[in-house]
Amino acid sequence: MKYEMMYILDPSLSEDDQKKTSGDIKSLLEANGATVTKEDVWGTKKMAYRIKNSAEGFYVLLDVEMDWKAIKTISKDLNLEENIWRYMFVKNED
Numbered sequence: 001m002k003y004e005m006m007y008i009l010d011p012s013l014s015e016d017d018q019k020k021t022s023g024d025i026k027s028l029l030e031a032n033g034a035t036v037t038k039e040d041v042w043g044t045k046k047m048a049y050r051i052k053n054s055a056e057g058f059y060v061l062l063d064v065e066m067d068w069k070a071i072k073t074i075s076k077d078l079n080l081e082e083n084i085w086r087y088m089f090v091k092n093e094d
Contacts (some may be wrong), residue, residue: 003064003071007078008057009088011044018058020081026062032074034066037038051085061090063093 009021026036042059051057071089078087 001002001066001068003066004091005062005064005087007060007062008047008051008085009060010052010083010085011054011056011058013083014060017083021081022060024081025078025084028074028077029062029064029066032066034064034071034074035085036062036064038063049067058084064089077092 007025009018013021022041023051026039028060029036040061042061044056046055047057068091075087078084
């Protein structure tokens with residue numbers, strides 16, 4: 001199945017830390033049988049509401065192909081990472 005995954009990182013991270021965290025997320029997805037087909041880095045954007053007293057976040061959008069059963073396992077690991085402020089999977093109907 002095809003999904004879009006949006007995640008928001010702490011905008012105060014250095015560029016190296018942003019790349020490392022993004023790489024860790026892709027590795028986690030691939031370790032759970034997912035294939036990342038596209039990565040779209042939006043960069044730092046203003047958020048609709050504050051998270052951890054910040055009005056901005058670093059946004060990344062991924063196109064992912066995976067089994068829906070992997071989302072639960074992936075979510076458990078993503079919840080443990082403090083630099084990932086929010087994430088969301090949306091099924092792509094294409």
